[in-house]
Amino acid sequence: MxxxxxxxQTAMPAASVRAPSVDIYAPQWRNFMFVAPFLFFFTTLxxxxxxxxxxxxxxxxxxxxxxxxxxFGNYIRLFHDKVFLQSVWNTFYFVLLTVPALALIGxxxxxxxxxxxxxxxxxxxxxxxxxxxxxxxxxxxxxxVFIPNVGxxxxxxxxxxxxxxxxxxxxxxxxxxxxIATVWWCIGLPMMLFLSALQQIPQDIYEAAALDNASRxxxxxxxxxxxxxRTFILxxxxxxxxxxxxxxxxWLMTRGGPNNLTKPIVLYIYDTAFRRWDLGMGAAASExxxxxxxxxxxxxxxxxxxxxxxx
Amino acid sequence: MTADIEIRNVSKHFGTMTVLDDLSLSIKARxxxxxxxxxxxxxSTLLRMIAGLETVDSGEIAIxxxxxxxxxxxxxxxxxxxQSYALYPHMSVRDNMAFGLENIGMSREVIDARxxxxxxxxxxxxxxxxxxxxxxxxxxxxxxxxxxxxKEPKAFLFDEPLSNLDAALRTRTxxxxxxxxxRLQSTMIFVTHDQVEAMTLADRIVVMNDRKIEQxxxxxxxxxxxxxxxxxxxxxxxxxxxxxxxxxxxxxxxTASFADGVSVQTEIASSQLADGKHTFGIRSEDVxxxxxxxxxxxxxxxxxxxxxxxxxxYARLGDGQQIxxxxxxxxRVAVGHKVGLAxxxxxxxxxxxxxxxxxxxxx
Numbered sequence: 001m002x003x004x005x006x007x008x009q010t011a012m013p014a015a016s017v018r019a020p021s022v023d024i025y026a027p028q029w030r031n032f033m034f035v036a037p038f039l040f041f042f043t044t045l046x047x048x049x050x051x052x053x054x055x056x057x058x059x060x061x062x063x064x065x066x067x068x069x070x071x072f073g074n075y076i077r078l079f080h081d082k083v084f085l086q087s088v089w090n091t092f093y094f095v096l097l098t099v100p101a102l103a104l105i106g107x108x109x110x111x112x113x114x115x116x117x118x119x120x121x122x123x124x125x126x127x128x129x130x131x132x133x134x135x136x137x138x139x140x141x142x143x144x145v146f147i148p149n150v151g152x153x154x155x156x157x158x159x160x161x162x163x164x165x166x167x168x169x170x171x172x173x174x175x176x177x178x179x180i181a182t183v184w185w186c187i188g189l190p191m192m193l194f195l196s197a198l199q200q201i202p203q204d205i206y207e208a209a210a211l212d213n214a215s216r217x218x219x220x221x222x223x224x225x226x227x228x229x230r231t232f233i234l235x236x237x238x239x240x241x242x243x244x245x246x247x248x249x250x251w252l253m254t255r256g257g258p259n260n261l262t263k264p265i266v267l268y269i270y271d272t273a274f275r276r277w278d279l280g281m282g283a284a285a286s287e288x289x290x291x292x293x294x295x296x297x298x299x300x301x302x303x304x305x306x307x308x309x310x311x
Numbered sequence: 312m313t314a315d316i317e318i319r320n321v322s323k324h325f326g327t328m329t330v331l332d333d334l335s336l337s338i339k340a341r342x343x344x345x346x347x348x349x350x351x352x353x354x355s356t357l358l359r360m361i362a363g364l365e366t367v368d369s370g371e372i373a374i375x376x377x378x379x380x381x382x383x384x385x386x387x388x389x390x391x392x393x394q395s396y397a398l399y400p401h402m403s404v405r406d407n408m409a410f411g412l413e414n415i416g417m418s419r420e421v422i423d424a425r426x427x428x429x430x431x432x433x434x435x436x437x438x439x440x441x442x443x444x445x446x447x448x449x450x451x452x453x454x455x456x457x458x459x460x461x462k463e464p465k466a467f468l469f470d471e472p473l474s475n476l477d478a479a480l481r482t483r484t485x486x487x488x489x490x491x492x493x494r495l496q497s498t499m500i501f502v503t504h505d506q507v508e509a510m511t512l513a514d515r516i517v518v519m520n521d522r523k524i525e526q527x528x529x530x531x532x533x534x535x536x537x538x539x540x541x542x543x544x545x546x547x548x549x550x551x552x553x554x555x556x557x558x559x560x561x562x563x564x565x566t567a568s569f570a571d572g573v574s575v576q577t578e579i580a581s582s583q584l585a586d587g588k589h590t591f592g593i594r595s596e597d598v599x600x601x602x603x604x605x606x607x608x609x610x611x612x613x614x615x616x617x618x619x620x621x622x623x624x625y626a627r628l629g630d631g632q633q634i635x636x637x638x639x640x641x642x643r644v645a646v647g648h649k650v651g652l653a654x655x656x657x658x659x660x661x662x663x664x665x666x667x668x669x670x671x672x673x674x
Contacts, residue, residue, distance in 0.1 A: 204397035207364050208458075212411030213385030222410065226401040 106190025131188030606651030
């Protein structure tokens with residue numbers, strides 16, 4: 001009986017009895033529906049304005065009309081505008097002040113607070129709490145700290161009979177003042193990213209290092225830092241992109257002054273496009289900022305990726 | 312370089328939980344010692360205390376008569392191979408091995424010579440420039456052992472180093488470890504819950520259970536003359552048969568009787584046995600399967616396990632207790648057959664209610 005049942009099957013060519021197998025990873029058009037809502041908003045709110053901005057930057061435009069095509073006219077005017085060049089320099093200076101500070105202080109705090117004590121948990125919350133404040137509150141707090149004669153800093157300096165540095169009005173200190181407020185405001189995210197990276201390092205390689213006679217410094221240099229290299233790159237790229245877009249702190253603390261020395265590119269764009277209503281030139285400045293951020297982030301990524309490949 | 316290791320009255324607590332309770336042990340130089348026990352018995356904790364990765368709450372640990380329990384791990388002159396290998400992922404194999412030597416300021420020539428020698432012993436010279444991520448599990452294991460060898464430590468500690476390898480590689484690495492021990496003549500302490508690893512590698516096995524040492528002895532001592540019921544049940548596969556028994560101590564040797572009337576004449580001196588309930592124990596290879604009515608008891612075959620060189624016969628006695636017996640590899644017994652079971656009285660054991668064991672007089 002069993003022989004009779006199995007005989008016809010083995011005698012038949014395999015292809016005629018085999019049902020086509022289903023490739024569960026094969027692309028299916030209905031899967032597109034899942035990403036469609038995101039793509040819709042991504043396109044309408046990001047891609048279209050980006051292209052529109054590019055188009056605007058080649059036209060002479062104000063709020064009432066988008067007039068003639070002027071080619072690179074807006075860009076030429078832009079690069080002859082000393083205020084714009086000043087704002088580009090200001091932005092770079094600000095990024096240079098804040099990004100290394102955010103990365104290094106964030107790492108330092110994470111290293112200090114990467115332990116399972118109640119104190120560490122409280123301090124982690126405390127350091128992160130500034131991140132949830134709005135820029136208005138942050139600048140208000142730091143204006144109270146920096147304000148001459150009656151501010152917190154002046155009061156403390158006063159106890160020692162000294163005069164506090166004028167972080168808001170001194171041309172050489174104003175940007176540093178904004179940078180300090182920004183680092184205080186933004187330190188939570190880098191710290192948390194570093195903490196999560198540190199907690200993913202397996203404990204046993206620290207034990208192996210202890211058996212290998214590694215000092216604390218050698219352990220940090222040879223075990224911890226190489227293990228969190230990718231997170232370090234991520235933090236630096238994210239912060240470069242964020243800090244290039246400085247606006248709120250500068251607008252609320254110094255209004256770009258004194259003498260345009262704290263005016264960043266975004267504030268220049270705001271002034272040009274929405275206070276002087278020169279939309280074409282504002283759009284051109286926006287494109288320059290876009291390219292700068294792109295170059296900075298890509299350069300950082302490429303440099304570190306090549307290093308990562310080599311090591 | 313080799314070392315005597317002395318562990319004296321060591322205890323360890325994690326919070327209110329006691330992990331090791333007043334434990335003492337002497338390990339001789341060049342000895343291969345295996346800590347064997349079930350998960351959570353404290354064997355890894357003891358190893359980590361010797362390594363310095365756990366503090367000692369009370370008692371002391373000495374290497375070559377020098378107390379080391381207050382020294383940091385790196386200053387104890389020992390090397391450890393971890394279960395997960397714990398290789399530094401961003402360093403090449405060479406750098407992994409060099410790291411510990413660089414940290415103590417050893418010259419480049421000596422480091423290179425030691426790495427070369429270790430690579431030769433472990434046949435991994437072609438792997439030296441690779442990263443751990445580019446190696447297979449077995450190769451990582453070699454690197455971890457190599458990293459220990461280059462330190463020329465007084466003692467090697469192994470924390471379940473074979474448990475992440477597949478069965479074939481585990482057997483091969485086991486043999487290589489035995490050869491490595493013969494070659495290096497170093498003191499080695501090996502932690503495992505695998506009794507085959509313990510039996511095949513150890514000069515002496517330390518069987519641990521529930522925070523304390525159950526027995527210390529050579530593999531055959533542990534197997535043939537287990538000190539407690541726990542050791543008898545833990546070591547050996549399949550586990551030893553245990554049957555509740557009443558004893559007749561009127562003769563020179565005790566006779567054990569089971570609930571269904573089966574009795575076995577043991578070779579255990581009656582005089583040393585106390586009153587009270589006892590458990591009769593016998594290993595499967597000491598229970599021969601014979602024709603029904605020809606042995607001490609009859610049973611019905613529940614399950615057969617054909618291992619090739621022998622067949623394990625799981626037979627159920629009249630009172631429902633299961634006994635595992637042994638038959639030839641080509642046994643003709645089938646499930647459902649009624650068979651006889653012949654117990655070897657010379658190889659039988661008795662266990663008191665407290666778990667203490669008695670064995671036949673030594674020949």
